[in-house]
Every structure is written in structure tokens, then in C-alpha cells.
Amino acid sequence: MTVTTPLRGSAARPASAATPRRRRLTERRSKALAFIVLTAPMLLGLGLFRYVAIGWSFLLSFSEARRTIALGNWVGLDNYQELLADERFRDSLTMIVGFTALIVPLTFVASLALAVLVNRVRRGRSFFRTAFLLPAAVSYVAAAMIWKMALFSGVPSGLANTLGALFGADPTPWIQTQSPPLYWIVLVTLRLWLQVGLYMILFIAGLQSIPQHLYEAASLDGAGAWRTFRSITFPMLRNTSIAILLLMFIAALQAFDEFYAIFSTGASLGSEPVRTPLTHLYGVALQDQDYGVGSAGAFLLTLLIVLVTFLQGRILGFARDKD
Amino acid sequence: MNRYRGGALGSALTYLVLCLLAAVFLIPFYVLLRNAFMSTPEVTATDWHWLPSALNWDNFSSLFDNPERPFGRSIVNSLVIAVVTAPLSTLFASMAGYALARIAVPGRSAVLAVIVGTLMIPQAVTFLPTFVVVGSLGGVNTMWGLIAPGVFNAFAVVLFRSFYLSFPAEIEEAGRLDGLSYLGVYGRIILPNSTTMIASLGALSFIEAWNSFLWPLMIGQDPSSWTVQIALSSFLTSQTVNLPELFAGTVVAILPLVVMFLVAQRHIVQGIAMSGLKS
Numbered sequence: 090m091t092v093t094t095p096l097r098g099s100a101a102r103p104a105s106a107a108t109p110r111r112r113r114l115t116e117r118r119s120k121a122l123a124f125i126v127l128t129a130p131m132l133l134g135l136g137l138f139r140y141v142a143i144g145w146s147f148l149l150s151f152s153e154a155r156r157t158i159a160l161g162n163w164v165g166l167d168n169y170q171e172l173l174a175d176e177r178f179r180d181s182l183t184m185i186v187g188f189t190a191l192i193v194p195l196t197f198v199a200s201l202a203l204a205v206l207v208n209r210v211r212r213g214r215s216f217f218r219t220a221f222l223l224p225a226a227v228s229y230v231a232a233a234m235i236w237k238m239a240l241f242s243g244v245p246s247g248l249a250n251t252l253g254a255l256f257g258a259d260p261t262p263w264i265q266t267q268s269p270p271l272y273w274i275v276l277v278t279l280r281l282w283l284q285v286g287l288y289m290i291l292f293i294a295g296l297q298s299i300p301q302h303l304y305e306a307a308s309l310d311g312a313g314a315w316r317t318f319r320s321i322t323f324p325m326l327r328n329t330s331i332a333i334l335l336l337m338f339i340a341a342l343q344a345f346d347e348f349y350a351i352f353s354t355g356a357s358l359g360s361e362p363v364r365t366p367l368t369h370l371y372g373v374a375l376q377d378q379d380y381g382v383g384s385a386g387a388f389l390l391t392l393l394i395v396l397v398t399f400l401q402g403r404i405l406g407f408a409r410d411k412d
Numbered sequence: 413m414n415r416y417r418g419g420a421l422g423s424a425l426t427y428l429v430l431c432l433l434a435a436v437f438l439i440p441f442y443v444l445l446r447n448a449f450m451s452t453p454e455v456t457a458t459d460w461h462w463l464p465s466a467l468n469w470d471n472f473s474s475l476f477d478n479p480e481r482p483f484g485r486s487i488v489n490s491l492v493i494a495v496v497t498a499p500l501s502t503l504f505a506s507m508a509g510y511a512l513a514r515i516a517v518p519g520r521s522a523v524l525a526v527i528v529g530t531l532m533i534p535q536a537v538t539f540l541p542t543f544v545v546v547g548s549l550g551g552v553n554t555m556w557g558l559i560a561p562g563v564f565n566a567f568a569v570v571l572f573r574s575f576y577l578s579f580p581a582e583i584e585e586a587g588r589l590d591g592l593s594y595l596g597v598y599g600r601i602i603l604p605n606s607t608t609m610i611a612s613l614g615a616l617s618f619i620e621a622w623n624s625f626l627w628p629l630m631i632g633q634d635p636s637s638w639t640v641q642i643a644l645s646s647f648l649t650s651q652t653v654n655l656p657e658l659f660a661g662t663v664v665a666i667l668p669l670v671v672m673f674l675v676a677q678r679h680i681v682q683g684i685a686m687s688g689l690k691s
Contacts, residue, residue: 120515120517120594121517122595123511123515123593123595123598124517127507127508127515127595128507128511128512128523130504130508130564131504131507131527131566131569132523132526134560134563134564135527135530135564135566136526138542138545138546138560138564139530139533139538139542139564139566140530141545142538142541142544142545143533145541145544145545149544158544158547206426206429206433209423209426210423210427210430213427213430215677216434217434218677218681219673219674220437220438221433221434222673222677222681223437223438223670223673223674224440225673226669226670226672226673227623228622228623228625228641228665228666229623229625230623230625230641230644231644232440234647234659234661235443235444235662238653238658239440239443239444244456245458246457248439282437282440287684287688290681290684290688291684291685291688293685294685294688314422332688333688336688339534343534343535345626346625346626349629349645350625350645353648354649367539367626371626371630374540374543374630380544383540384540384541384544386540387538387539387540387541388537390534390537391534394534394537
């Protein structure tokens with residue numbers, strides 16, 4: 090790109106050497122100017138949409154703010170108390186903790202297993218990688234349409250019911266059945282399908298950074314595949330695993346899209362049988378237009394996420410100390 | 413590569429398992445495509461059909477003709493949002509990342525802390541605060557309201573910064589000696605040499621903008637400002653559903669990104685690996 094012309098450079102230098110102090114000053118000024126110009130868009134944007142927004146919302150959470158976003162009607166911790174006393178919000182918290190406890194280990198094991206398998210084959214590796222990654226191109230809403238209306242629809246023509254009929258089972262309303270809660274199968278398979286490929290890519294990147302000579306040594310020692318995985322691969326993926334677990338926890342606790350798409354009826358927000366904290370807060374903010382309680386909920390959810398990531402750090406941190 | 417694995421039998425078994433799993437992963441795509449071309453009686457038939465008896469392109473034309481659901485408009489909206497968001501968000505992140513990595517001025521670490529600080533708050537939790545701000549600025553049902561909050565990606569700044577930290581300094585110095593200002597060095601030398609980073613993060617940003625749901629659900633309340641995801645979800649809340657049309661809509665909604673995944677997979681994989689492991 091650049092063409093260095095020595096002629097121009099040597100012509101410019103004697104002139105500026107005459108006033109070195111002045112040159113340093115303009116140099117410093119142009120440096121500062123460039124820094125300001127380059128960082129200004131980001132700082133203004135984050136300032137408005139993150140700092141001002143979160144600060145305002147924090148104040149709203151201590152304020153009575155129904156159908157208004159004006160501050161001033163201070164009510165202390167009332168919004169927090171109201172929300173925690175709301176059985177539907179408490180249910181949504183229980184729901185999301187259960188969902189996270191189920192989906193995170195499943196996604197972790199499945200994506201690690203896929204990564205190891207795909208990384209083992211020589212021919213067709215890119216085909217398999219594409220096949221497993223392709224669902225990541227699909228939005229949660231689109232996946233929810235496929236899952237709700239085609240794979241797990243309650244009518245006999247749904248794929249799950251068609252398969253069930255082969256074994257003589259009656260058509261099952263997968264999404265509507267509350268006891269036993271069959272909708273968990275729908276939610277979990279949808280998220281697995283959509284996310285496993287992404288995490289597999291991360292694990293493959295981790296696998297490829299493991300020094301090859303470790304495997305050669307293990308092979309010389311006659312270690313089998315499982316033994317090699319347990320004593321080389323898994324320990325060497327430690328940092329990758331911790332980072333991936335963190336991403337998985339945060340993603341699961343913020344679940345919204347597929348829950349909304351699968352369970353919302355459009356009749357009335359807040360009447361869905363299965364709700365996450367975020368679906369609940371969406372109803373509070375848009376249906377009730379109660380921005381005070383909604384803001385309080387946003388901070389409670391933040392607290393939950395911070396707590397979980399902190400616990401994860403502590404537990405895995407201790408495990409490292411023992412090594 | 414991995415010489416430790418046990419022989420031909422193990423290898424054949426690996427292939428078998430992978431082929432089975434790949435088939436399972438591709439089944440939802442197959443069922444979706446099949447349904448999108450079927451007629452209503454075929455979709456709801458109790459006996460299984462592997463393929464539609466004829467390709468019903470009508471499903472797609474009725475999708476775009478339905479006056480109650482402006483599907484075509486929603487596709488245009490989503491395209492505009494993604495096409496604006498992807499380059500802007502990568503450009504802003506690259507600019508800030510370069511300044512933070514290479515232009516030493518007093519207060520630089522404070523600016524870095526301000527930007528990194530926003531990463532501590534989980535993304536989805538900011539939706540209500542941002543709604544409050546954008547709403548008070550009159551951004552409901554507007555294109556800028558749909559686009560603006562997604563343009564500022566602090567995480568991409570961190571990625572660009574670490575990329576520029578390892579950028580060879582000689583090239584910059586040559587540019588400086590050549591009489592370029594700091595901004596000139598950035599525009600003429602740095603930016604043209606960041607194309608792989610920009611392609612990877614731009615692709616991810618495009619995907620995110622196209623697939624985003626919660627934010628357009630809050631801001632784009634009027635059907636004229638629906639995105640494709642909102643239009644899609646409106647199938648699930650409407651009283652009567654034309655099933656083949658619903659599946660045709662789903663195909664249209666995911667097609668651009670599936671094509672992009674197939675064409676630009678290398679960039680996307682790079683982008684995912686980069687942003688996942690730096691966190």
C-alpha cells in the first residue's frame with residue numbers, strides 16, 4: 090500500500106529539525122486529536138446506550154415508574170420486593186436454574202465429543218464441520234418454528250409422532266404436556282441443535298493447540314484412546330473448557346427467544362405456561378409498562394448471572410490450585 | 413495427524429458415528445424444505461411422505477402477498493439493519509481498538525477501562541435500560557432505533573486491540589516517515605491490512621443483526637418496522653395459520669445466512685474461534 094519516497098522524506102526533515110520543540114508540540118496535538126477522533130464514536134455510543142441507560146435504569150428500579158420513565162417518585166426497595174413476591178417471577182427463576190443445570194452439561198459433553206470425533210478424521214473433516222455448524226446460522230425463532238410446527242407438533246403428522254407411531258405410540262402433544270413436562274425435550278433438543286456446532290468450533294481450536302508430541306509420547310507408551318483423552322486431551326483443554334462453560338452459563342441464563350416463540354400465544358403476555366426471567370420482564374415492561382419493576386428485574390437477573398459466574402470461577406479456581 | 417488412535421476399525425467406527433450424527437443434524441433442514449413445498453393437505457397428512465408430490469411455489473408467492481403480514485417489507489428491514497450494522501460496528505471497533513493499541517496518550521488506560529467495563533453487564537439485561545433511553549429519544553418504530561444500540565460492540569474493540577498490539581510497527585513508522593498523520597496511517601495502512609479481521613467480525617455481526625429478536629420485538633412494534641424474525645414469530649400468534657406458508661417463510665428467513673455459512677465459512681469459523689476464546 091505505501092510507497093516510501095525517500096526524496097520527500099529528506100526534504101521534509103531539515104525544515105522540521107529547525108524548530109524541534111514546535112514539532113513535538115504539533116506532534117503531540119495531532120496524536121491526541123487522532124486518539125479522540127478514533128475512540129469518540131465508540132465512547133459516545135457506549136456512554137449513551139450502556140452507561141446512561143444502565144444508570145437511569147438503576148435509578149428507575151428504586152422509583153415508582155408505571156407508564157413513565159421519569160424519575161422522582163422514590164419508593165426504595167418496593168419494586169424488588171414486589172417482584173420477589175410475584176410467584177410467576179419466582180417460578181421463572183426456578184425454571185431457568187433448572188434449564189441451565191440441564192442444558193449446560195449436555196451442550197458441554199456433546200460439543201466436546203463432536204470436536205474430538207471431527208478432529209480425528211482426516212477425510213471429510215470440513216463436511217462434518219459444516220454439517221454441525223450449519224444450525225448456528227438459524228435463528229432461535231426459525232428453529233422454534235421447525236421444532237413447534239414440524240418436528241414436535243402435537244398432530245400425527247409431526248416427525249416425532251410419526252416416529253412414535255412406528256412403535257405403536259399415540260400422537261403426543263409435546264409442547265402442551267405439562268406432566269410429565271415433555272416440553273423439556275423440545276427446548277433442550279432445539280438449543281443443543283443450534284449451539285453445539287459453535288462450541289465444537291471452539292473446542293477444535295483448543296484441540297489443535299495441544300502439542301502433537303504429547304500424543305506421540307502417549308502412543309509410544311501404548312496408551313489407548315480413552316486413556317489419552319483423560320490424561321492429555323481433557324487436562325490440556327482446561328482453559329478452553331473454563332471459557333466455554335462461562336459462555337454457556339451466560340447464554341442459558343439469558344434464554345428468551347425460543348421460549349417466547351414456542352410458548353407465547355399472542356393473547357396476553359404473561360399467560361405463557363413456561364417462562365424465563367427475561368420473558369417475564371418483557372411482559373412487565375411492554376404489557377404493564379412498569380419500568381420500575383422491570384428495571385429491578387434486570388438487576389436481579391444480572392445478580393444471578395454474576396453469582397453463577399463467580400461460583401464457577403471459585404469452584405474451577407480451587408480445582409486448579411490443587412494441581 | 414493423531415497417530416495414537418487404534419487402527420482401521422476405530423476409524424471406520426468414527427466415520428459411522430459422525431455420518432449418523434450429521435444426518436440427525438441435517439434432518440430439521442430436510443423436513444423444513446419438504447414442508448415448504450408441500451400443499452396444506454400434504455403437510456397435515458397422517459401418513460409420511462418423503463417428498464412433496466409437486467413443488468408448490470405458491471407457498472412463497474402467497475407469503476409475499478399476505479397484506480396482514482408485510483413479509484417482503486420485513487426482509488428489506490432486516491437487510492438494511494444487517495447491512496448497516498455489520499460495517500459500522502466493525503469500523504468503530506477497529507478505530508477504537510487501533511487507538512487503544514497504538515496511540516499512546518495520557519488517559520488511554522482509563523478509556524480502555526470504560527470500554528471494557530461495559531462487558532461486565534450481561535447483554536440481555538441491558539435491553540430494558542436501552543429501551544428506556546431509545547424510547548425517550550423517540551426511537552420506537554424507527555430504523556435508527558433498531559440499528560443504533562447494536563453498532564457499539566465493546567468486545568470487538570478488545571479483539572481488534574489485541575490484533576493491533578501484534579501488528580508490525582515498521583509499517584506504521586514507514587507511513588509516518590512518509591508524512592502521513594496518525595489518522596492517515598490508520599486509514600491508508602492499518603485499515604487495508606485488517607481485512608481478515610474485518611471480514612470475520614463483520615460476518616458475525618451480520619449474523620447477529622439478522623437473527624436478533626428481543627430488541628426488534630421491543631422497538632419495532634408497528635408492522636412497518638418489523639424485522640424478518642418478528643414477521644416469522646407473528647405466524648405463531650395469529651389465529652389461522654397457513655402451514656406451508658409458515659414453512660416457506662422460515663426457509664426465506666434462514667436462507668441468506670445458510671448461504672453465507674456455506675460461502676464464507678472460513679471467516680465465520682475464524683471469527684467464532686477468535687471471539688469465543690478471548691473471553
